[in-house]
Amino acid sequence: MSWLQTSFAQTQLALLNDKLEQLVIERTRNLMETNQELRDTINQYELSQAELKQAHSELVQAAKLAMLGELSASINHEINQPLAPCVPMQKTLASYWSKSVTTQSPVILKKSLVLIK
Structure with a gap:
């Protein structure tokens, strides 16, 4: 092999090495990205x-509060249901008492007791 061929081969090899190094740099940059x-x-x-x-926790908390609200409303309903007839009775008794005079109080009291029973 002549000196010229050797020099040409070395130049070609250097160019290929540079090209390969540029490809490695580009590929490394792509991998980093x-x-x-x-x-x-x-x-x-x-x-x-x-x-x-966080959203799941908030939903669980909201469900618990909703259930507590329903329970509270249910308890309130069960307590007030038997007391509901007492309100008109109380108004009726208050009307009787306000119309009475002190001398008729025992009579009104007896009538009131009969109404309550």
Whole structure:
């Protein structure tokens, strides 16, 4: 092999090495960008998971409060249901008492007791 051929081969080899190094640099840059995108995606996923857990906790709390409200309304209804007839009776008795005079109080009291029974 002549000196000229050797020099040409070395020049070609150097060019190929430079080209290969540029490809490696470009590929490394692409991989780094892809890795960064993957990290960003993972971070976004973790944030979404945290928000989902928070929303789930809030929904559970809201469901508990709704159930407590229903229970409270039910208890209130059960307590007030037997007392409902007492209100008109109380108004009737108050009307009798307000119309009476002190001398008729025992008579009105007897009538009131009869009404209550």
